[in-house]
Amino acid sequence: MSAxxxxxxxxxxxxxxWRQFRAAVEQLCxxxxxxxxxxxxxHKRLRLNLxxxxxxxxxxxxxxxxxxxxxxxxxxxSADGRHMGVLCGARSDNFLRRFKTAANDMGLESIQDSxxxxxxxVFGEQESDFVRIAAGAGARYQPDAPLAIILQxxxxxxxxxxxxxxxxxHGADWEIDEFQxxxxxxxxxxxxxxxxxxxxxxxxxxxxxPPRYFLRWEGSTHExxxxxGIYALLRRRRKQVLFYDRVGRTLALPATCRxxxxxxxxxxxxxxxxxxxxxxxxxxxYSHVPENIARLAAQILRQDLR
Amino acid sequence: xxxxxxREENIRKTSGTDGLNRESEAxxxxxxxxxSRGDGVRTLALVADWRRGxxxxxxVSGTQGDFEFVRLQDDRYQDVxxxxxxxxxxxxxxxxxxxxxxxxxxxxxGGRELYVLIPGNDIGLSGFVSxxxxxxxxxxxxxxxMSLQKDVLDALADAGxxxxxxxxxxxxxxxxxxxxxxxxRPTRAVPSxxxxxxxxxxxxxxxxxxxxAGGIRLESRTWLLGHPPRIQFAGQIEREFVVKIDGIEALxxxxxxxxxxxxxxxxxxxxxxxxxxxxxxxxxxKEEWQVWNAYDLGTGESICGAYCHHEQLGRRWKVRVPxxxxxxxxxxxxxxxxxxxxxxxxxxxxxxxxxxxxVWALPRNPAHLDKRHARVVPVGAIxxxxxxxxxxxxxxxxRAIAEWSRVIADAGRKGLAVSTGNEQAIALxxxxxxxxxRLWKAMR
Numbered sequence: 100m101s102a103x104x105x106x107x108x109x110x111x112x113x114x115x116x117w118r119q120f121r122a123a124v125e126q127l128c129x130x131x132x133x134x135x136x137x138x139x140x141x142h143k144r145l146r147l148n149l150x151x152x153x154x155x156x157x158x159x160x161x162x163x164x165x166x167x168x169x170x171x172x173x174x175x176x177s178a179d180g181r182h183m184g185v186l187c188g189a190r191s192d193n194f195l196r197r198f199k200t201a202a203n204d205m206g207l208e209s210i211q212d213s214x215x216x217x218x219x220x221v222f223g224e225q226e227s228d229f230v231r232i233a234a235g236a237g238a239r240y241q242p243d244a245p246l247a248i249i250l251q252x253x254x255x256x257x258x259x260x261x262x263x264x265x266x267x268x269h270g271a272d273w274e275i276d277e278f279q280x281x282x283x284x285x286x287x288x289x290x291x292x293x294x295x296x297x298x299x300x301x302x303x304x305x306x307x308x309p310p311r312y313f314l315r316w317e318g319s320t321h322e323x324x325x326x327x328g329i330y331a332l333l334r335r336r337r338k339q340v341l342f343y344d345r346v347g348r349t350l351a352l353p354a355t356c357r358x359x360x361x362x363x364x365x366x367x368x369x370x371x372x373x374x375x376x377x378x379x380x381x382x383x384x385y386s387h388v389p390e391n392i393a394r395l396a397a398q399i400l401r402q403d404l405r
Numbered sequence: 406x407x408x409x410x411x412r413e414e415n416i417r418k419t420s421g422t423d424g425l426n427r428e429s430e431a432x433x434x435x436x437x438x439x440x441s442r443g444d445g446v447r448t449l450a451l452v453a454d455w456r457r458g459x460x461x462x463x464x465v466s467g468t469q470g471d472f473e474f475v476r477l478q479d480d481r482y483q484d485v486x487x488x489x490x491x492x493x494x495x496x497x498x499x500x501x502x503x504x505x506x507x508x509x510x511x512x513x514x515g516g517r518e519l520y521v522l523i524p525g526n527d528i529g530l531s532g533f534v535s536x537x538x539x540x541x542x543x544x545x546x547x548x549x550x551m552s553l554q555k556d557v558l559d560a561l562a563d564a565g566x567x568x569x570x571x572x573x574x575x576x577x578x579x580x581x582x583x584x585x586x587x588x589x590r591p592t593r594a595v596p597s598x599x600x601x602x603x604x605x606x607x608x609x610x611x612x613x614x615x616x617x618a619g620g621i622r623l624e625s626r627t628w629l630l631g632h633p634p635r636i637q638f639a640g641q642i643e644r645e646f647v648v649k650i651d652g653i654e655a656l657x658x659x660x661x662x663x664x665x666x667x668x669x670x671x672x673x674x675x676x677x678x679x680x681x682x683x684x685x686x687x688x689x690x691k692e693e694w695q696v697w698n699a700y701d702l703g704t705g706e707s708i709c710g711a712y713c714h715h716e717q718l719g720r721r722w723k724v725r726v727p728x729x730x731x732x733x734x735x736x737x738x739x740x741x742x743x744x745x746x747x748x749x750x751x752x753x754x755x756x757x758x759x760x761x762x763x764v765w766a767l768p769r770n771p772a773h774l775d776k777r778h779a780r781v782v783p784v785g786a787i788x789x790x791x792x793x794x795x796x797x798x799x800x801x802x803x804r805a806i807a808e809w810s811r812v813i814a815d816a817g818r819k820g821l822a823v824s825t826g827n828e829q830a831i832a833l834x835x836x837x838x839x840x841x842x843r844l845w846k847a848m849r
Contacts (some may be wrong), residue, residue, distance in 0.1 A: 104632065108621050111629050111690040118461075118477045125477070126529050126622065153711035159699040169710025170694040187711040191690035192631045237692065239712055243725055247713040247756050251702045254749050306473040361700060361708060368711060391753055398750050 101128035102145060106216040109155055109168050110189035116165035117157075120146070148215045150360055151367045153187035153244075171198075173233040174244035174368045175226065178348075178389050184229045185371035186219040186238070194236060201235030210372070218371045249365040249395050256401070257331035258314065258321040265322040267293065267313055268303045276302045278329060280336050283353045298335065300328040326359040326400075334401045341402045343393045350393045351384040362396055431456055433498060433514035436484055437522055437546060438532030446578025446585070448532065450484035451498065453512045463510065465502035469493050472500065491580030494520065495550065518550040519557065521606045526618045539564060539591045539609040540639035543616070547586040547607070554584055560607035565592035594641050613640030613679045623688060630689040633669040635662035638678065649677040706758065721758040724784045728752060730766035732812050733759055733784065734837075738844055739805035741812065743769070765837065767812050771819040780824035781816055781834060807848055813841035 104127045112119070124142040146166075149155040153174065157166045171188040186198060198219065199207065206222035221232060226242065233240035241247060267275075267290065275293055276285035278300040285302055293301045296315045302325075303311045314321050314328040323331075333340060333356070342351040350366060354376060357363065367373055370387035377384065388396075397404040431454035440447040453465075453474055461476040469489070474482040487493045497516025503509050522533035523545055533546050547569070549557045554571070561569060570587040572579055579585045595608040617626070620634035628634055636655070638648070648655040648663045651674050655665035668674060673686040696714055698707035706713050715721045724733065731744040744757040766782040768774055817838040823830045 104621050107629060107632065107690070108623070110694070111621070111623055111688075113694065118475070118483075121477050121483070122529060125531055126526070128531075156699040156710065160701065161697050161699065167697070167699070168694060169699070170696050170712065172711040174711035185711075189692070189694040191692055193690070194692060239696070241712050242723060243756060244711045244713075246725075246754065247706075247723070248708060248711070250747070250750070250752075250756055251700075251704050251706060251708060251713065253702060364711070395750060395752055 102148075102212075102214065102216045104128075105145065106149070106154055106190055107192070109149075109166070110191055112168075113189075114162060114165065114167040120157075120166055144214050148373050151363050151373055152185075152215060152218070152371070153364055153368065154189070154216065171236070171238035172244075173221070173229055173236075173238050173240045174371075175229050175240060175242045176245050176369055176389075177226070177243070178369075178387065180224075182223050182226050182229060183371070184221045184223075184232065184240075185244075185368055186221075187244075187368070188238070190216070194238075198232070198236035198238070201232040205232065212373070215373055220371045244368045245365040245389075245392050246395075248361055248368070249392060249399070252359070252361055252365075252399050254399055254401065255327050255330040255334075255359070257316050257327075257335075258319075258323065262321060264319045265313065266320060267301070268305075268311060270305075273303045273305050276304075278302070278332065278355075280332050280338060283340070283355045285355070298332070300332055324359060326357065326362075329356055330358075330400045330402070339403050339405055341393075341397050341400065341404055343388070343390070343397075343404045345390060347386075348388055348390070349384050349386050350388040350396065351382050354381050354383050357383060358396065358400060362399065365392065366396065429509055430511050430513065431459075433500075433512050434481070435494070435514070435520055435522065435535035435548070436525065436530060436532060437534075437548070440577075445576065448484065448486070449490055449578055449580070450486045451493075451514065452484055452530070452534070453482040453500065455481050458508075459510060460504040463502045463504055465500040465510075465512070467498060467500040468496075469498065474502070489580075491583050494548070494580070494583075517603055518553055519603050519606055520548040522546040522548065524616075524618065527616050529622060538606045539589070540614060541591055541594060541609045541611065541641050543590065543639040545589040545591070547589050549584055549586070551582055551584055553603075556604055557584075557586060557607065560595075560604050561586070561589060561591070563593070564595050564607060564609050566590055609641075611641030613638050613642060613646075613681075615676060615678065615683055617685060626684065627686040627688055630669075630671050630687045633687055634685070635660055636664070636668075636676065636685075637662060647678070650674055652677075715758050721760060722762050723756060723758055724763050724766075726755050726757045726766055726784070727782055728755055729779065730768050730782050731755075732767040732769055733757065733763040734765050734767065734809055734812060735759075735761040735763050737761070738809045738840070739802055741805055741809045765813075765834070767816050768821070771812075771816040771821055774819065774821075776819050776821055779819070779821050781821045782824045783827070783830045783833075803848070806844060810841040810844040810848070813837050814845055817841070 105123060108123050108127060121142050124145055128141060146157055150157055153169055155166050155168050156162055161167065169188040171194060173184040174187050175182060175184050202221045205228060208220045210218040223229065230240050275288050275290055277288040277293065279286050297318050299315045301313045303313065312323055312325045312328050314323045314331060340352050340356050366385040366388055369389065369392060372386055374383040374385045393404055434452040436448065436450045436452045437446060438448040455476050463474045465472050465474055469487050472485050477483040495516055495518060498514040500512040520535050521539055523536040523543060525532055525534040528534065539545055547557060566589050569589050572585040572587065574581045576585065591609040594611040597605045597608050616637045616639055617634035618637060621629040621632035623629055650665040650668045653665040655663040655668065658664045669687060671687050671689050673684055676683050676685060696709045696712055700708040706715055726744050728746055731746065733742040734740060740761040742759045744755060746755045763784050766784050768779050771779060823834050
């Protein structure tokens with residue numbers, strides 16, 4: 100219930116700063132506990148899920164210092180001749196009433212999870228029905244949302260000679276961890292050791308700031324996004340971490356190797372469900388992923404699909 | 406007993422003015438949150454006030470170490486947790502910082518052996534926050550050193566509290582040497598003791614204060630329409646206590662909230678009680694949600710939420726294109742679009758944004774294909790009654806018309822089948838072939 104209230108608050112405010120989001124989480128969801136085995140504290144988990152489910156953009160263009168709610172969109176996808184639409188973006192009580200009325204004659208499914216707003220999915224045989232529902236509710240319709248998003252993504256390539264070099268963050272307060280490719284985990288390292296490495300990915304963290312990632316590649320240093328750095332190293336070591344179950348249509352990968360945000364969004368919109376986390380093998384599993392999407396994800400991450 | 410604020414007094418005496426004035430000093434709240442199971446304290450932290458002129462981020466130092474303040478809400482910084490909270494609460498806390506303009510700031514929490522905490526939702530915090538003293542008819546917590554246990558229990562009994570639940574350090578999160586008193590709900594006003602007695606904090610006064618709990622708060626006293634707060638009161642509430650909302654007498658609902666007809670309608674409402682007036686408001690959600698270029702990855706399209714949109718103005722049609730059939734043709738001769746699939750990805754299906762409504766997806770060189778496998782693919786809506794017309798002469802346009810005719814005629818000559826096998830689609834394809842043939846002859 101609290102994540103639903105948070106999305107209503109976000110939709111009414113439309114945009115805001117990171118601290119306002121934190122305060123709203125504190126106020127509306129604060130009594131919730133971070134469940135055991137979860138990688139993130141509550142506010143980070145909610146932020147990630149709101150982004151994955153395409154409700155809100157954080158630190159993107161035109162909201163660089165905070166967040167902005169995305170417009171309501173019925174995100175379509177299809178598999179085995181059956182169409183599904185997931186309701187993404189902003190919501191209000193009136194909007195939800197219109198949406199439920201418009202989708203009344205179709206299979207409307209409502210899924211509640213503590214870490215996400217209620218997931219609303221509609222199923223049908225004709226794509227034109229989804230266009231009609233979206234129009235009736237006052238939303239946009241995005242056909243083939245997972246494919247449309249994933250086809251925008253660049254290949255996760257390491258920096259090349261044309262890219263300017265960066266430097267590690269200066270200051271003794273930064274905590275530095277190195278990504279261990281074999282163990283797939285982060286391990287503390289001294290700055291001097293990090294500087295000496297010819298190849299490696301390093302995470303720099305300091306109080307209350309998002310971590311920064313630096314890739315040492317062929318002896319030069321580049322600030323990169325986390326997933327780019329991880330998958331560049333995995334490719335170099337020829338380590339395959341994607342597991343696709345063609346029968347169950349699930350895509351699994353180690354939680355430390357979570358792909359970039361927009362790829363996660365594409366994978367999540369295949370089902371409307373956030374990935375399940377299994378603490379025993381520390382894996383994330385995305386459900387109902389069609390094989391063509393899994394193959395594209397593997398190509399973009401430069402992995403083989405196993 | 407004269408224990409009140411002794412340590413705070415010491416801090417003030419020893420710190421001196423040091424270029425600080427009252428505007429540069431602020432207070433610190435104690436913030437406590439139980440875990441969701443209610444069997445432990447999840448957070449016991451300190452929250453520093455933010456005031457106008459203070460920076461959003463600031464490094465501060467104090468006797469308990471150095472910290473970084475990050476502004477979290479309109480009037481406070483993010484929670485700070487101390488490694489030895491019990492000692493800090495007992496001896497007092499002082500933090501000092503200097504901003505980029507060299508202005509000095511100072512935060513003080515006077516050390517004491519007793520803290521009263523009230524629900525934080527009235528100031529936008531979950532859990533409980535420290536307050537000056539008990540209020541009548543309100544749920545509280547009391548955090549006190551073990552040496553005060555008897556004094557606290559006696560004072561709570563005087564204030565008409567039912568017997569509280571006393572938790573010691575074996576309860577997760579309670580600092581060593583301290584006791585946490587739960588279920589503290591005073592029902593009687595008690596006169597204050599001597600001027601500086603710390604137990605004055607346990608003497609509730611009769612003042613009546615409104616409390617706005619829950620709901621979806623948009624601003625300080627404004628809530629989202631449909632999600633109003635519960636209106637409650639703390640203080641000495643007599644039997645003849647009268648509350649009016651917008652001039653209409655309010656009654657206690659089942660949820661122990663005062664309500665009157667129209668109390669939760671959109672707009673500003675006036676709450677009247679005990680000769681005091683406060684206002685609160687409810688505001689509807691304006692559905693003014695725009696698409697913007699949140700992520701532009703250089704492909705010509707931008708992503709915003711789940712929506713992918715083209716940067717150029719004008720209508721575009723998004724179609725699913727089989728990679729073997731990259732040539733899209735529309736209903737009007739000359740409407741032809743060749744998809745350029747990404748060379749770095751191998752995919753059976755792509756998406757294309759087309760400046761006209763496409764009707765067919767055709768292979769690029771039908772003459773060189775195996776007609777047992779190659780197909781003509783209908784895309785978009787199949788409309789058998791489609792008027793194909795010739796437009797006025799123009800060199801570029803004529804080239805496009807010629808190309809349009811050629812690709813259709815080539816596919817037809819090869820005898821490619823329509824992928825769906827739908828009779829209407831086959832008939833439509835025949836009409837396209839006929840029109841292409843007619844145009845091809847006319848242009849020769």
